[in-house]
Amino acid sequence: MRVSVIGCGHLGIPHAAAMAEIGHEVIGVDLDQAKIDRLNAGECPIYEEGLPELLAAHTASGRLRFTTDLAEAAAFANVHFLAVGTPIDADGRSYDTGQVFGAARALAPHLTRPCVIIGKSTVTVGTTRDLATLLARLAPAGTDVEVVWNPEFLREGHAIEDTLRPDRIVVGVPSPHAEDVVREVYAPLLHNQIPLFVTDPATAELIKGAANAYLGMKISFINGVADMCAAADADVHQLTEAIGLDPRIGRGGLNAGPGYGGGCLPKDVRAFTASAQSLGALDAAALLRAAEQVNESRPAAALTLIEQTIGRPVAGARVTVWGASFKAGTDDVRESPALAIAALMHQRGAIVTVHDPHAVPTALVRHPELDYAEDLEESVKGAELIVLATEWPQFRDADPKALFALVEQPVLVDLRNLLNADTWRTAGWTVRQLGRPAQP
Ligand SMILES: NC(=O)c1ccc[n+]([C@@H]2O[C@H](COP(=O)([O-])OP(=O)(O)OC[C@H]3O[C@@H](n4cnc5c(N)ncnc54)[C@H](O)[C@@H]3O)[C@@H](O)[C@H]2O)c1
Numbered sequence: 001m002r003v004s005v006i007g008c009g010h011l012g013i014p015h016a017a018a019m020a021e022i023g024h025e026v027i028g029v030d031l032d033q034a035k036i037d038r039l040n041a042g043e044c045p046i047y048e049e050g051l052p053e054l055l056a057a058h059t060a061s062g063r064l065r066f067t068t069d070l071a072e073a074a075a076f077a078n079v080h081f082l083a084v085g086t087p088i089d090a091d092g093r094s095y096d097t098g099q100v101f102g103a104a105r106a107l108a109p110h111l112t113r114p115c116v117i118i119g120k121s122t123v124t125v126g127t128t129r130d131l132a133t134l135l136a137r138l139a140p141a142g143t144d145v146e147v148v149w150n151p152e153f154l155r156e157g158h159a160i161e162d163t164l165r166p167d168r169i170v171v172g173v174p175s176p177h178a179e180d181v182v183r184e185v186y187a188p189l190l191h192n193q194i195p196l197f198v199t200d201p202a203t204a205e206l207i208k209g210a211a212n213a214y215l216g217m218k219i220s221f222i223n224g225v226a227d228m229c230a231a232a233d234a235d236v237h238q239l240t241e242a243i244g245l246d247p248r249i250g251r252g253g254l255n256a257g258p259g260y261g262g263g264c265l266p267k268d269v270r271a272f273t274a275s276a277q278s279l280g281a282l283d284a285a286a287l288l289r290a291a292e293q294v295n296e297s298r299p300a301a302a303l304t305l306i307e308q309t310i311g312r313p314v315a316g317a318r319v320t321v322w323g324a325s326f327k328a329g330t331d332d333v334r335e336s337p338a339l340a341i342a343a344l345m346h347q348r349g350a351i352v353t354v355h356d357p358h359a360v361p362t363a364l365v366r367h368p369e370l371d372y373a374e375d376l377e378e379s380v381k382g383a384e385l386i387v388l389a390t391e392w393p394q395f396r397d398a399d400p401k402a403l404f405a406l407v408e409q410p411v412l413v414d415l416r417n418l419l420n421a422d423t424w425r426t427a428g429w430t431v432r433q434l435g436r437p438a439q440p
């Protein structure tokens with residue numbers, strides 16, 4: 001099939017590459033000419049494992065190309081994936097769907113044939129209906145332009161795997177014909193027994209919000225329990241292993257840490273809370289608001305743990321923060337807890353150096369006030385404290401003996417419970433882990 005993917009960001013690029021991989025002819029569209037030029041040259045503008053290889057293979061084979069021209073996309077394809085951004089609004093609570101409606105308005109005059117728009121962006125409930133009304137009015141093909149919502153569940157760092165082998169495909173369809181088109185698009189995945197969950201558009205929109213809201217709540221729950229463990233000299237890691245064995249709870253997404261970040265969970269929990277409030281579901285809103293409050297308190301909770309560990313305020317201390325991305329496997333620093341903690345310590349007068357294996361360039365744009373080190377060993381020279389904030393394997397595999405010789409004080413706070421603390425302690429380090437006893 002010939003498909004277009006409108007919006008080439010963290011979702012759109014992997015999706016376009018994956019659609020080419022399963023055999024479609026794909027045209028990716030973005031407003032950003034520089035990005036399009038890089039993509040057409042087979043270059044990958046984001047760090048995502050496996051993506052550069054897929055992009056190079058399919059731009060070379062001619063099955064995948066990129067443009068800024070929506071007219072070209074409309075002439076080429078009869079299926080258009082919508083993968084533009086939905087950042088949080090200026091009010092800080094609901095989605096700014098300007099990119100979604102902007103792209104639809106720009107595409108509409110070129111839609112002269114029947115086609116299906118497959119929305120993948122995360123949106124407020126009711127968006128599919130509003131978009132269908134708009135397109136019926138503006139497109140020459142009128143009501144032959146159908147709008148389907150097909151929320152995306154990929155995780156950054158696993159984007160290719162999650163797109164080619166998702167847990168499930170959810171689709172909200174307005175008609176049996178639209179469902180047939182979706183089945184045809186995803187036929188290679190369905191052939192591999194990936195479940196397809198077909199529903200109405202409003203339910204599909206809410207499924208996406210509910211999934212992310214639940215994931216955020218689960219993380220806030222365990223982070224709140226980590227505070228209890230810290231106060232009771234108990235071990236949150238062991239507690240998690242034990243409760244995670246109950247299949248009703250599950251171990252996945254239950255790691256205590258510096259709070260949930262990224263371009264999705266923080267905004268999606270906020271927007272879902274706001275939807276609950278506006279739909280009059282006040283109990284749901286209160287529950288979700290509590291999860292948000294726990295998350296908002298995490299940088300301050302991390303600072304408390306850090307200051308307890310060094311026995312004084314961080315002002316004047318030379319601190320190295322390991323991690324800038326919001327989690328391992330990506331160079332995305334949107335709402336990164338690692339950078340929030342680094343910035344908070346900087347505000348409190350610490351001399352902060354940040355190191356990340358892949359996200360220093362993206363972090364520098366958002367936090368130019370911080371110092372950065374590209375090299376792990378360089379990052380710790382003269383440090384009085386290391387704060388491990390992102391769970392990159394490079395940090396787990398660092399050699400505590402070699403690093404001991406480089407630091408001013410061998411003290412480390414592990415906010416991800418990533419390290420084997422015994423090994424580090426044996427090498428002479430003072431190690432404090434989140435929600436775990438100060439001394440084993
Ligand atoms: N990042 C993820 O892992 C992920 C996963 C699931 C769902 N989502 C959702 O997918 C959507 C996109 O997220 P993202 O992280 O890829 O955002 P992003 O900001 O990385 O990318 C959005 C892209 O859309 C482009 N764009 C904006 N308006 C356009 C237009 N009119 N025509 C063409 N291109 C346009 C922007 O230039 C940008 O490159 C959001 O709704 C997000 O919540 C993201």
Ligand SMILES: O=c1ccn([C@@H]2O[C@H](COP(=O)(O)OP(=O)(O)O[C@H]3O[C@H](CO)[C@@H](O)[C@H](O)[C@H]3O)[C@@H](O)[C@H]2O)c(=O)[nH]1
Binds near residue numbers: 156254262
């Ligand atoms: O046990 C956990 C799991 C995650 N996190 C943190 O939570 C945030 C989000 O992590 P994750 O969910 O892995 O990342 P995303 O790539 O943002 O993916 C989420 O957001 C996407 C966009 O909506 C969805 O598609 C995915 O299903 C959903 O997992 C990160 O800061 C993680 O460090 C934890 O603290 N503990």
